[in-house]
Amino acid sequence: MSASHDSDTLLLEDIIRPENLVFEKTACLTDNTLSYCPGCGHGTAHRILMEVVEEMGIQGQTIGIAPVGCSVLAYDFMNVDMQQAAHGRAPAVATGIKRVMPEKYVFTYQGDGDLAAIGTAETIHACNRGENITIIFINNGIYGMTGGQMAPTTLAGMRTSTSPFGRDTEMMGHPLRITEMVATLPGVCFATRQAVHTPAAVRKAKKAIQTAFELQRQRKGLSLVEIVSNCNSGWKMMPRKANDWMEENMFPFYPLGDIKK
Amino acid sequence: MAKARGAIVVDVEGCKGCDLCVGACPTHVIELSxxxxxxxxxxxxxxxxxxxxxxxxxxxxxxxxxxxxxxxxPAPKPREATTA
Known part of the structure; x- marks a missing residue:
């Protein structure tokens, strides 16, 4: 960059220089192309999680648990030690790992079909025991990987492939607010709900993950970060439309913010 | 006053054309090719x-x-130019 340049005559080559770099992909993500659908919030959630790991300098001490669902492929993309778990059992596996290696940072990365359905028991009991782990819970209100079936978190009236006329709460029950539920347990030190659809929301969500890891370092108990996300393939919408729909319909039922801190 | 200038480099092969960046850009710089x-x-x-x-x-x-x-x-102006 020469001193004689002013902002109007600057060429792209003068801007694209290492000293002007303000953002690049974190080294804690692998070079593999993400297999998620275009516009899926999983990618952003992966990135902010790995940015926190990089900024805290704990890449070598972090162990992630990826269970079943779209999140199962996380070990291909997160450049930390990963372990796969049976469907819903990630908090149980994380409990074992953390108890054997208490100095490690252990997190689970689970979707709503995994954490809120088949894994409800494991989740609630890990929360109740106050295991010193972090749960990252991606809530998109649907089973994404298997073809958009109704999940426990599906909104009332929401159409899915197994509730084609909308979720009938009389027959199928009400959507489950997991984060509010576990916030009542004394073993949980931090429960928050975030989103990754706008730049401001992404920054806030990253901060929440940072807080969760910090609390794990201080051995305060279990921290749960719910990220309300889109599933544009499951919802059958374009990514931007899906984000708008999420703001209009998901946020009134799943309000963002810290539930317990 | 000289304004800050920016530039982005897109990894073309990794981009899936989801359009989210187009909606997030406050100065309408980005489009899909x-x-x-x-x-x-x-x-x-x-x-x-x-x-x-x-x-x-x-x-x-x-x-x-x-x-x-x-x-x-832009480099900040020398102090004496603004305070004199």
Whole structure:
């Protein structure tokens, strides 16, 4: 960059220089192309999680648990030690790992079909025991990987492939607010709900993950970060439309913010 | 007053054309290309590069982390010029 340049005559080559770099992909993500659908919030959630790991300098001490669902492929993309778990059992596996290696940072990365359905028991009991782990819970209100079936978190009236006329709460029950539920347990030190659809929301969500890891370092108990996300393939919408729909319909039922801190 | 200038570099092969960066850009710099990458996605590119301020909003919402952001800031004016 020469001193004689002013902002109007600057060429792209003068801007694209290492000293002007303000953002690049974190080294804690692998070079593999993400297999998620275009516009899926999983990618952003992966990135902010790995940015926190990089900024805290704990890449070598972090162990992630990826269970079943779209999140199962996380070990291909997160450049930390990963372990796969049976469907819903990630908090149980994380409990074992953390108890054997208490100095490690252990997190689970689970979707709503995994954490809120088949894994409800494991989740609630890990929360109740106050295991010193972090749960990252991606809530998109649907089973994404298997073809958009109704999940426990599906909104009332929401159409899915197994509730084609909308979720009938009389027959199928009400959507489950997991984060509010576990916030009542004394073993949980931090429960928050975030989103990754706008730049401001992404920054806030990253901060929440940072807080969760910090609390794990201080051995305060279990921290749960719910990220309300889109599933544009499951919802059958374009990514931007899906984000708008999420703001209009998901946020009134799943309000963002810290539930317990 | 000289303004800050920015630029983005998109990893064309990794871009899936989800359009989220286009919606997040406050100065309407980014568009999806008419061309496609080897997977058939219309990738993002700078349609109006002069308007870019390097705020990195696009990179914040990019799910595939394919956007690298650069920002050039004008050197601050010498102190005596403003205080004299």
């Amino acid at each position: 008419r061309k496609v990458n080897s997977k058939g996605y219309h990738f993002a590119y700078m349609e109006h590069p002069d308007a870019c301020i390097g705020c990195a909003h696009c990179a914040m919402v990019c799910p595939d982390s394919v956007i690298t952001v650069y920002r050039w800031k």
